[in-house]
Each structure stands twice: as C-alpha cells, then as structure tokens.
Amino acid sequence: MRVLMFGWEFPPHIAGGLGTACFGLTKGMKKQGMDVIFVVPKAYGDESEEAVKIVNASDVSIDMRYSNLKEYFDNVTYIEVNSRLIPYVGTDDYFNIENQEKYYTENHDTLISHRKYEFSGKYGENTMLEVERYAMVAAQIAKDFEFDIIHAHDWLTYNAGIAAKKVSGKPLVVHMHATEFDRSGLDINTVVFDIERKGMMAADRVVTVSNYTRNIVVEKHGIPAEKVFTVHNAVEPNESQAVKEYKKNIDDKIVTFLGRVTFQKGPEYFVEAAHMILQRDPNVRFVLAGDGDMMPKVIRRVAQLRMGDRFNFTGFLRGAEVDKMFALSDVYVMPSVSEPFGISPLEAMRSNVPVVISKQSGVSEVLQHALKVDFWDVEAMADAIYGLLHYPALSDMFVEHGKIEVDNLLWENAAYKLKLIYNELI
Amino acid sequence: MKTICFYFQVHQPFRLRTYRFFDMGVDHNYFDEYQNRYLAQRIAERCYFPMNELLLKLINKHGDDFKITFSISGMALEQFQKYVPNLIESFQNLAKTGNVEFLAETYSHSLASIMDKDEFELQVERHSKKIEELFGQKPKVFRNTELIYSDDISESVAKMGFNGMLTEGAKHVLGWRSPNFVYKSATNDNLKILLRNFNLSNDISFRFSNRNWSQWPITAEKYTKWINELPEDAQTVNIFMDYETFGEHQVAETGIFNFFEALPENILKSGDYKFATVSEVFEKFEPVASIHVPWPMSWADEERDITAWRGNELQEDAFEKLYSLKDKIKKIDDPAIKRDWDYLQTSDHFYYMCTKWFSDGEIHKYFNPYGSPYDAYINYMNVLSDFILRVEKAVK
Numbered sequence: 142m143r144v145l146m147f148g149w150e151f152p153p154h155i156a157g158g159l160g161t162a163c164f165g166l167t168k169g170m171k172k173q174g175m176d177v178i179f180v181v182p183k184a185y186g187d188e189s190e191e192a193v194k195i196v197n198a199s200d201v202s203i204d205m206r207y208s209n210l211k212e213y214f215d216n217v218t219y220i221e222v223n224s225r226l227i228p229y230v231g232t233d234d235y236f237n238i239e240n241q242e243k244y245y246t247e248n249h250d251t252l253i254s255h256r257k258y259e260f261s262g263k264y265g266e267n268t269m270l271e272v273e274r275y276a277m278v279a280a281q282i283a284k285d286f287e288f289d290i291i292h293a294h295d296w297l298t299y300n301a302g303i304a305a306k307k308v309s310g311k312p313l314v315v316h317m318h319a320t321e322f323d324r325s326g327l328d329i330n331t332v333v334f335d336i337e338r339k340g341m342m343a344a345d346r347v348v349t350v351s352n353y354t355r356n357i358v359v360e361k362h363g364i365p366a367e368k369v370f371t372v373h374n375a376v377e378p379n380e381s382q383a384v385k386e387y388k389k390n391i392d393d394k395i396v397t398f399l400g401r402v403t404f405q406k407g408p409e410y411f412v413e414a415a416h417m418i419l420q421r422d423p424n425v426r427f428v429l430a431g432d433g434d435m436m437p438k439v440i441r442r443v444a445q446l447r448m449g450d451r452f453n454f455t456g457f458l459r460g461a462e463v464d465k466m467f468a469l470s471d472v473y474v475m476p477s478v479s480e481p482f483g484i485s486p487l488e489a490m491r492s493n494v495p496v497v498i499s500k501q502s503g504v505s506e507v508l509q510h511a512l513k514v515d516f517w518d519v520e521a522m523a524d525a526i527y528g529l530l531h532y533p534a535l536s537d538m539f540v541e542h543g544k545i546e547v548d549n550l551l552w553e554n555a556a557y558k559l560k561l562i563y564n565e566l567i
Numbered sequence: 568m569k570t571i572c573f574y575f576q577v578h579q580p581f582r583l584r585t586y587r588f589f590d591m592g593v594d595h596n597y598f599d600e601y602q603n604r605y606l607a608q609r610i611a612e613r614c615y616f617p618m619n620e621l622l623l624k625l626i627n628k629h630g631d632d633f634k635i636t637f638s639i640s641g642m643a644l645e646q647f648q649k650y651v652p653n654l655i656e657s658f659q660n661l662a663k664t665g666n667v668e669f670l671a672e673t674y675s676h677s678l679a680s681i682m683d684k685d686e687f688e689l690q691v692e693r694h695s696k697k698i699e700e701l702f703g704q705k706p707k708v709f710r711n712t713e714l715i716y717s718d719d720i721s722e723s724v725a726k727m728g729f730n731g732m733l734t735e736g737a738k739h740v741l742g743w744r745s746p747n748f749v750y751k752s753a754t755n756d757n758l759k760i761l762l763r764n765f766n767l768s769n770d771i772s773f774r775f776s777n778r779n780w781s782q783w784p785i786t787a788e789k790y791t792k793w794i795n796e797l798p799e800d801a802q803t804v805n806i807f808m809d810y811e812t813f814g815e816h817q818v819a820e821t822g823i824f825n826f827f828e829a830l831p832e833n834i835l836k837s838g839d840y841k842f843a844t845v846s847e848v849f850e851k852f853e854p855v856a857s858i859h860v861p862w863p864m865s866w867a868d869e870e871r872d873i874t875a876w877r878g879n880e881l882q883e884d885a886f887e888k889l890y891s892l893k894d895k896i897k898k899i900d901d902p903a904i905k906r907d908w909d910y911l912q913t914s915d916h917f918y919y920m921c922t923k924w925f926s927d928g929e930i931h932k933y934f935n936p937y938g939s940p941y942d943a944y945i946n947y948m949n950v951l952s953d954f955i956l957r958v959e960k961a962v963k
Contacts, residue, residue, distance in 0.1 A: 390592030391956065426952075428588060440941045444884035449948040450955055455588040456945075465589065 142563060143176045145288040145305060147279060147298035150262060151181050151188045151195065158484050159318050162350075163294055165377050166559070168192040169552030173560050178286055180301070182275055183262030196286075198278040199260045268297070269332070276300035283308040290563050294318060296333055299340025306343065312566040314559075315344040320357050323479040324405055338362045341369075346562050348372050350482040351503020370562055373507050375552040376487040387468040393426040394530050397470040397494075399463065399485055400477075402433030407476035407499065407516045412439055414474070416446045417523035418530075425451070425530060430466050432457040467492035471536075472529045476516050477502050486511060490547045495539035497525040507550060510543040570803040570843035570851060571794065571834060572761065574733065575810035576710070577615070578640040578676050579607055580915035582936060586946055591953045597907060602936075607650040614814035619657045621824060625831055626664045633831050634666045634842045637810070638710050641674035641694050642913055644701065655701060662702040668844035671695045671706035671729065677912035678876055680711050680720045681863050682890050691727060708732065708845045712914050714763065714807070714866040715873060718754045718859065725755035731849045733807065736762035737864045737871040744856070747801035751854035759849045760858060763807040763866060767793065772808040776821035784822070787829035795837055803848050804840070807866070868923065876917040881944040885917060888951055892958050899961045907954055919943035 146167070150160035167177045171192040181188070184197035258274045261267065279301030283291070291313045293302030299315055306313040321329045321337060341347045341362060347369040349355040359366045389395075396415070400406045408429060415427040429439065429452070443452045458466055467473070473489035473496045480502035487504065489496050490511070498505050499516035512525040529536045584599035625633050639658070647654045661667045673679055674694040679687040691709065699705045708731040709724045716734035724732050736746025746762035770790070774780050782789070794804055809816065817823040834840050843851065867875045876882060889911060896908050920940045937943040 393956075430588075437941055440944060441880055444880040444944065447884050447887060449881075449884040449944065450888045450952050453588045453591070453949055453952060454945040462589075469589075 142174070142290070142560070142567070143288040144170070144178070144563070145283065145286060145291050145311075146177050146179045146193070147275075147291070147293045147301045147305070148179060148181055149295065149297045151179060151184075153187065154183075154185055154262070158482075159295060161377075161484065162318060162374055162482075164189070164192075165375060165552040166555060168377075169375070169554070169556030170559065172553040173556040175556070175560065175563075178288060180279070180282060181262060182260035182271060196282060198275060198282075199258065201278045201281050201285075202257050203277055203281045272297055272300055272336070276304040280304040280308045283311075289567055290314065292316060293340065293344075296321075296337045296340060299336055299343075302340060303343045312345040313343065314346045314348060314562065314566070315340045316348045316350075317341070317354055317358055317481070318350055319481045320354060320361070322357055322361055323354075323481050326404060326478070334362075338364070344368075345566050346370060348559065348562065350374050351506055353501070353503045353506065354481040370558075372555050372558045372562075373503065373550070374482045374484055375550040375555050376484060376491060376547055377552070378491075378548065387465050389469050391426065391469075393424050394471040395426050395428055395469050396472045396474060396526055396530070397428045397430060397466060397489075398474050398476070399430040399458070399466060399489075400475070402429065402431050402435045402439060404435065405478055405480070406431075406433075407478045408433075408435055408439050409442065410476040410516055410519055410522060411474055412442050412446070412452070413519040414476070414522040414526060415452055416448060417519065418527055419448055419451055421527065422530070423451070427452045428455060428466070428470075429453070430455040430458045430463075463488075464492065467494055470494045472497060472526050474522070474526060475499060475502065475504075476522060478516050480504070487547050487550065490540075490543040493540045493544060495529045495536045495543060497522060497529065508543075508546060510539045510546050512539075569801060569840050570848050571840045572636065572803055572805045572843055572845060572848050574636040574638075574670075574710075574805070574807045574845060576638055576640075576808070577643050577810045579603075579610070579643045579646050580676065580913040581642060581646070581910040582606075583916070583946055583950055586950045586953070588949055591949065592956060595903070595907075595953060595957060597950045597954070598910065603646060604650045607646045610811060610815050611647070611651045611654050613819070614811050615651075615654055616657060617819070617824060618810065618813040618827075619654075619661055621828055622667075623661060623664070625828070626661075626666045629831055629835065629842075631666065632835050632842060634668070634844045634847065636668040636670060636845045637661075638670035638672045639698075640672060640676035640712075641690075641697055642676050642910070644697060659702060662704065666844075668708070668846055669698050669702050669704055669706055670733070670845065671698065671709045673712055675909045675912040676712050676914055678712060678715070678873075678886075678914050678917065679912065680715060680723070681717075681873065681877070682886065683893055684723055686890070686893055687723065688727060691724075708849070713873075713876075715863050716760075716860055716865070717863040718752065718861060720863070721752035721758055721760070721860075722754040725752060725758040730757065731759040731761065731845065733761050733763070733805075733845065734860075735864055735866040735871050736765055736805070739871065740858060740860055740864060745798065745801065747797060747804055748855045749803065749848065749852040750856055750858045753857045753859045756857075759854055761803070761805050761845055761848060762858075764805050765866070767804060768806045768808050771806070771823075771826075772812040772816065775812075775817045775823055775826070785826070787826055787833040790826075790830065791833040791837055794834065795839060802852050803843070805848075874923065875921050876914055879920070879922050879940075881920045881922070881940060882917045885920065885944065885947055885951065888948075888955070892955065895958050895962045899958065901961055904954075904957060904961060911951065911954065916943070916947050920947070 148163045152160050152164045170177055177193040179193040180196045180198055182198045184195050188195050260271050283305035291302050291305045291311050293299050294316045295318045302313050321334045341364045349371050352371050355369050355371050358364045398411045402408045418425055443449055467489055473494045475483055475486050475498045477499050482503035486496040486498050497512045500513050501516050505513045514521040514525055581598045582602055583597055672694055673690040679690055695706050709729040710733040714734045746764045750760040752758040813823050863873045864871050865873050919935050919937050920943045922940045
C-alpha cells in the first residue's frame with residue numbers, strides 16, 4: 142500500500158509537535174508494511190528518509206496549462222490572517238497585503254507555462270498564501286506519482302489533500318492534530334475553521350488524535366460521527382541515556398511546565414498552583430520553560446505574587462536542554478486548557494518524571510499513571526503536585542508504572558489502526 | 568559674588584551576565600567580566616581620562632578660581648581598581664590640587680535609603696572610608712543614589728554627621744521657588760540642601776548635541792550669557808550631571824570638550840560668578856528656607872520620582888526578595904557573598920526592569936543592556952535565586 146502524505150514540517154525542522162508526530166507515525170507505518178511519500182512545503186535535505194520518501198514542494202514544477210489546475214489558480218484567495226491563531230507561532234504577525242498583490246499578478250501571467258514556488262514552510266505572515274499554493278503543487282504531484290490513498294495532516298494541508306483527490310480520484314483521509322478551538326478558545330479564526338471543516342467534509346475518513354478532539358469535530362465542526370475515528374498518538378522510545386546522569390545541584394524539588402506560553406497551554410493556572418504550594422512548602426522551585434505571547438502577563442503575575450525567587454524562567458528550550466530539564470524535574474505539569482493530544486507528558490514519564498495533566502487533553506485518555514485535574518481547578522492541581530512531591534509511595538509508583546505505560550504506547554500500534562481505516566477505503 | 572557649582576557623578580554598575588536556570592547551584596559567577604572590563608576601559612578612554620586631564624589643565628590655568636565636585640560610587644571605584652588602575656591615579660592627581668571635593672554616597676550605588684536604614688548607614692560609612700583612603704579627604708556632604716531625597720532620608724543623613732546634601736530642584740517640590748539658593752532640610756536645621764538647576768544641567772547633559780533643539784549649537788559664550796541672565800538675586804547655580812556626559816553620552820566629536828575648556832574663562836571674565844565646591848557654597852550662604860519632601864524624589868525622568876526603580880511589581884518583587892536577606896547577610900563572613908550582596912544592590916539592575924517606556928523611553932533604552940524589562944527581571948531573579956540558596960546554606 143502506498144500513501145501520499147501531505148505535512149507541513151518534518152524533523153529536524155520542526156516548530157511544534159506536528160512534525161514529531163508525523164515522523165513517529167510514518168516510522169510505525171513502515172513497520173506495518175506501508176510505503177509513504179511525504180510532501181513538505183520546504184525540505185532542507187537533512188530530513189530522515191528511513192521511513193518515507195520526502196518530496197520537496199518547492200522543487201515541483203507546475204504545468205500551468207494543465208486544465209485540472211486551472212480552477213486552483215482562479216480560486217486562490219488571499220486573506221489577512223491573524224497568525225496568533227495559526228499553530229506554533231508566538232508573536233502576532235499579519236499577512237502582508239503588498240505581497241498578496243504581487244503574487245496575484247504573477248499567478249495570472251499566462252505567458253509562463255511552467256513555474257515553481259518557493260515555500261518557507263513556516264507559520265507566519267504568508268501562511269495563507271502558502272496554503273493555497275501548496276494545493277496547486279499537490280495537484281501536480283497527484284498527477285506525477287502513483288499511490289493508493291491520500292493522507293493530509295492538519296488544516297494547512299487540507300486544500301492540498303482535496304486538490305490531490307480531485308486530480309487522482311483516490312480516497313482522502315484527513316488527520317486532525319489540533320483544531321482551531323484548541324488554539325484560540327471560542328475566539329476562533331473563521332477562515333481557518335472553514336478550511337478545517339471543508340477538508341473534513343471532503344475527506345472519506347477523518348482521523349483524530351483523541352476522543353477529546355473527535356468530540357470537538359463532531360460537535361463544533363458538524364462532521365458526521367460515523368466517518369471520524371480516533372487514533373491516539375504514541376511516543377518514540379528514549380534514546381538519550383546519557384541525560385539521566387545529569388547531576389542536580391539544587392536541593393529544592395523542581396516542578397516544571399514545558400511548552401508554548403500561550404492561552405492553549407494554560408500557563409496562568411500553573412502560576413496560581415505554584416503560589417498555593419509555596420504557601421505550604423517554601424522549598425519547591427517552579428520552572429516555566431518556553432516562550433509565547435503570554436510571557437509578559439505570566440511574569441507580571443509571578444512578580445505580583447512575590448515569588449520571583451521560587452519561580453524561574455528558562456526561555457525556549459530545545460534538544461538536549463529539554464532532556465536536561467526533565468532530568469532535573471520532580472514533577473511535570475501540563476495544565477492545558479484544550480490539548481488535542483499532548484505528547485510532552487509522555488516524554489516526561491519516559492524520563493521518570495511523574496506528571497499532572499489536565500483532563501482537557503487527549504493524552505489523559507491513554508494514561509492511567511498520571512494525576513488528572515481540570516485545568517481551571519487550581520486547588521486540585523496544587524494538591525496533585527503537592528502529593529507527588531511529598532508522598533514518595535505515590536511518585537515511586539507513578540514513575541515505575543508510568544514508564545511501562547509509555548513504553549507500550551507504540552507508533553506501530555497507531556499505524557496498525559490507521560491501516561484498518563485505509564483498508565476500508567481501498 | 569555668586570557661585571557656580573559643577574558636580575559630576577561617576578558610576579558604573581557590575582552588569583550581570585546571562586544567567587540561566589541551569590546555572591543555578593552550579594555556577595556562582597553572576598557578572599559579565601568581559602563586558603564590564605570592556606565598558607570600563609572604553610568609557611575611561613573616551614571620558615574619564617581626557618576629561619580628568621582637561622580639568623587638571625583648567626585648575627592649573629585658573630588656580631583657585633576653578634573648582635569642581637565629584638562623587639564616585641564604590642562600584643565604579645572597584646571596577647577602576649580592577650580594570651583601569653591608572654585611572655585611580657588620575658583622580659588622585661585631581662584630589663591633590665585641593666580644588667576638588669569628593670562627596671559621600673552609598674557604596675553600592677544602591678537604593679538602601681528607601682528600603683533599609685541600617686544597610687543604608689553601613690554603606691555610606693564604607694563609601695566614606697574608601698574615599699578617605701583613596702583621596703585623603705573625609706566627605707562632609709552627602710549625595711544619594713540618583714539624588715533621591717526625602718525628609719526622612721535627610722534626617723538619617725544629618726544623624727550620620729553630614730552638614731549638607733544634594734538633590735534635584737524638582738518643580739513639584741519647589742513650586743515658585745528657585746533652585747539657585749541654599750535650602751535646608753525640613754527635619755533638621757543643620758543639614759543644608761543644594762538643588763540642581765535642571766534646565767542648565769540638561770542643556771549640557773541631554774541637549775548639547777541635539778540638532779533639533781532651537782538653541783543648538785551651544786557655545787561657552789551662549790551658556791555664560793544664560794547664566795548671567797538668571798534673576799539678579801540668584802546666589803548659586805548648581806550644575807549637576809553624570810560625568811559620562813563628557814565623551815560618552817556626548818561624544819568628543821560634538822565638541823563637548825572644547826565647550827567645557829572654554830567655559831570657565833568665559834564665566835570668570837563676565838565677573839559675577841566664581842567656581843566653588845559644594846562645601847564652599849554651604850559655607851558662603853545661609854539657607855533661605857526649608858524644603859518639605861514627604862515622598863522620595865530623584866533627578867530621573869519627567870516625574871522626578873523613584874518610579875524608574877520601584878514603579879512596577881517586577882521591581883517590587885526583586886527588591887523585597889533581595890532585602891529580605893539582610894539579617895542573614897550580617898551573620899555571614901564569606902567575602903564572596905558579601906561582594907555579591909553589594910553588587911546586586913546597585914540601582915541599575917532595577918532600572919533595567921522599568922516599564923515606563925514613553926516620555927523617557929529613549930534614555931532608558933540607551934542605558935539598558937536587556938531587550939525588555941521582562942528579560943531583565945528573569946535574569947536578575949535567576950541570579951538572586953542562586954544567591955538566596957548560597958545565603959541559606961551559609962547561615963545553616
């Protein structure tokens with residue numbers, strides 16, 4: 142079975158969890174005997190091709206005379222986007238109108254018969270334009286390659302998926318890693334919402350990363366429940382053993398939040414819980430590792446609560462620093478307001494760190510050995526953290542069983558479920 | 568005869584390095600050795616050496632008609648001793664002329680005066696001792712960090728035995744009155760107060776090279792004319808500024824050195840004014856009135872208050888956390904901890920956390936090594952967190 146997959150990022154060039162999930166999933170698919178052609182807007186040449194064949198959309202030459210593509214040229218719409226609502230972007234960028242007009246004239250230059258588009262593959266001001274162009278490239282790819290099924294990851298690639306389906310007539314599966322409601326609460330970007338809905342309606346099957354997300358797409362996007370299936374994410378086995386040797390030089394117990402400092406991740410609830418714990422036990426240190434548009438608000442609140450000496454900020458961490466942070470941590474907290482899945486608690490557990498997670502997360506569906514609280518219930522969150530810090534019996538059990546639990550969350554199991562879904566379509 | 572009193576403030580903070588959370592408990596070196604050395608040497612080269620030389624030249628030329636007053640923070644002195652040793656000698660040469668007065672201030676260029684009386688007195692004492700050691704004169708007049716002043720502070724200063732103090736001629740305190748007289752403290756009749764004439768001071772320190780200013784360029788002649796145009800009854804003109812004005816804030820190319828070289832001659836030749844040190848002004852004139860300052864004021868920003876250092880919750884948190892250590896520090900003998908305690912109190916660290924970006928944003932940005940007040944707070948608190956751990960460990 143050959144799958145044409147559209148993604149937006151692929152390791153090592155990732156901004157968030159999407160690329161990591163795609164990488165894990167495709168490795169699992171290989172183990173399940175599936176071939177994957179993985180298209181990214183911009184390939185850097187150092188992506189791992191152990192499980193997939195990478196196609197760089199920036200290298201694809203589009204035949205402008207091909208009639209099936211015509212409608213895409215005409216339908217290319219440019220919309221101003223508030224990119225706070227685009228995933229994995231920390232700062233507010235706006236689509237540049239000047240650029241829109243320049244590209245618009247380019248697209249209508251009928252004298253050119255072939256052209257290529259250079260994509261950034263980032264989440265930024267030109268995202269909407271790139272989403273549309275990506276669809277044009279997808280149509281060309283669908284014409285050039287042989288495959289049995291199309292699979293598109295998150296809204297950024299849905300138009301590409303639809304275009305490929307139109308050109309090839311093959312079935313389309315779209316994968317919801319995050320919804321607009323997760324990213325923005327109720328104040329959603331309707332353009333993004335429309336693309337999500339359009340993609341899911343056009344698809345033959347919708348895969349969601351959790352039942353939590355499945356409920357959202359059924360209830361809020363109005364997608365028929367019978368075509369929506371949950372395939373939970375998994376986690377790659379831990380390879381960096383050396384990190385465990387990292388010596389902790391502080392006597393304090395360390396409680397960590399690691400993630401984007403945005404509305405979705407609920408950092409402010411972590412701050413309030415920290416304050417409550419420090420009233421009872423001053424020998425705890427809280428660490429907020431990450432960056433995002435809520436930083437100023439969070440920092441001010443920490444200062445207001447007069448706990449700047451007990452609540453530290455590391456800024457954005459990457460690679461080995463993340464492992465180091467886990468190695469130093471005694472408890473990991475994921476207080477997300479709305480988390481489709483949430484891979485980071487699994488990474489923490491893999492590093493022997495017990496976790497407190499919000500019930501508003503997909504990962505809470507697959508974990509037994511984690512304390513689960515409502516994100517807004519700061520008292521319960523404080524209680525859970527305090528318990529893990531002070532009752533070794535509890536934390537020891539969580540560490541031991543949690544690790545086994547995580548080690549059994551294999552991508553190849555996820556890929557197997559996916560294979561069953563594909564089989565119904567082919 | 569009227570007096571003109573030039574007073575220069577010399578200060579350099581020990582700037583912090585980027586201190587990561589991961590450094591906590593591992594690395595206790597908080598200061599950016601490279602940057603501190605680089606800046607101390609650069610400013611010495613651009614400002615301190617050439618200006619000291621110029622002042623010496625002017626003293627030799629005009630004799631007792633030309634006098635000036637300095638205060639040098641303990642932080643600056645330590646950096647000079649460490650990074651630019653012959654600069655100390657250069658200041659000593661000025662001291663030897665007898666025409667230069669050195670004032671007392673807080674050793675760490677700290678805000679202890681508004682936070683902790685004991686710590687404040689300790690620091691002032693240490694600074695006076697250091698000045699006496701280096702320059703052979705015991706300070707008689709006090710200037711507080713950033714010219715911060717209040718009735719309350721003036722009382723402590725009088726108790727420490729000083730006979731005078733400097734502060735800002737702030738409009739909200741003076742009202743209709745003029746800064747060109749000697750005043751006295753509202754809480755102690757024996758403490759005389761000298762007020763900064765901020766218009767004439769800022770004409771040099773801020774506006775000298777501003778080409779958008781209608782009065783640009785200012786020359787020694789023009790400046791002398793302004794002084795002579797002051798009301799007939801004015802007794803003393805007090806021009807106070809950062810010493811770094813010369814060659815650093817106003818670079819040599821603006822002509823600042825030439826301006827200052829020509830200034831004494833122009834002023835002296837016009838006849839009405841004589842240069843005097845702060846103490847000489849106090850000896851010469853009796854106070855005309857007392858000034859009431861219930862809330863602390865300073866020479867900073869439009870507001871002339873202390874909100875540049877204690878205006879938001881970031882600064883308050885950092886402050887409270889730092890000074891909560893005071894009693895423990897007293898029990899510790901470790902010189903490294905004592906040293907860091909000094910360096911961390913420097914007001915600049917709190918200034919970097921200021922969030923008033925509007926009227927005085929330009930000046931704040933100029934002096935700020937951090938991208939945002941939040942970065943400044945995070946870095947300071949990371950350092951402070953480690954420092955607190957060390958202090959706790961040492962008192963155990």
